[in-house]
Amino acid sequence: MNPDLDLTLHRVIRAPRTRVWDAWTDPDNLARWWLPAPARCRVERLEVRPAGAFVTRMSDGGAEFVPHLDACFLAADEYERLIFTTALDSALRPAAGELLMTAEITLRDHPEGTDYRVLVRHGDPAARARHQELGFEYGWGTVTDQLTALVEEGVRV
Numbered sequence: 001m002n003p004d005l006d007l008t009l010h011r012v013i014r015a016p017r018t019r020v021w022d023a024w025t026d027p028d029n030l031a032r033w034w035l036p037a038p039a040r041c042r043v044e045r046l047e048v049r050p051a052g053a054f055v056t057r058m059s060d061g062g063a064e065f066v067p068h069l070d071a072c073f074l075a076a077d078e079y080e081r082l083i084f085t086t087a088l089d090s091a092l093r094p095a096a097g098e099l100l101m102t103a104e105i106t107l108r109d110h111p112e113g114t115d116y117r118v119l120v121r122h123g124d125p126a127a128r129a130r131h132q133e134l135g136f137e138y139g140w141g142t143v144t145d146q147l148t149a150l151v152e153e154g155v156r157v
Contacts, residue, residue: 004125007136009118011144015151017107017114021079023151024048024105030056033146035068036139045090048076053090070095074102081106087123099131113152116144 001008013020023029027043035041035058042065045053052073057065070090075083085102089095101120108115118140122128 001119002121005122005128007120007122007128007131007140009137009140009144011116011148012110012112012114013116013148013151014113015148017079017109019151020107020114020116020147023147024082025076029150033143033150036142037146040065041068048073048082050075051092052076054084055090079107099134100127101131118144 023033025046025048027046030046031041031043034043034056038060040059040062042057042059044055044057046055047053050073054069054071054073056068058068059065069086071084071086072088072090072092073082073084075081082105083102085100086097087095087100087102101122104119104121106115106117106119108117120131120136120140122131
């Protein structure tokens with residue numbers, strides 16, 4: 001972790017790793033929590049494997065869905081770790097965009113459930129600062145709260 005380049009989030013989720021993993025890797029589950037409510041998510045492609053596509057669309061009003069994320073997975077270690085990047089799009093082409101990052105989600109056993117960690121890497125301090133400015137804590141924090149509600153209580157989000 002490089003504090004000049006990286007942003008992090010850590011939670012203990014009171015659910016087994018398998019449920020957290022399934023919430024990340026099943027398109028229907030992911031669509032229920034991946035965007036801060038009341039925005040709605042539609043998962044276009046979710047190929048959880050190295051070089052697999054990660055493409056979502058979003059809707060603020062529920063009518064028109066617009067592009068949200070066009071990324072690819074770099075690693076998928078079942079029940080342990082996911083890494084995806086927005087620096088490459090789903091066709092493995094270099095991406096252009098305001099927010100290029102690589103996110104690593106790590107799941108470990110914890111006495112109370114799952115130790116859930118997010119590490120988001122950026123290419124330079126300005127990109128990290130821009131992500132923080134755009135609301136990293138709110139966005140990732142809110143979706144992690146929604147993920148937690150889904151897997152801990154089975155609450156529909």
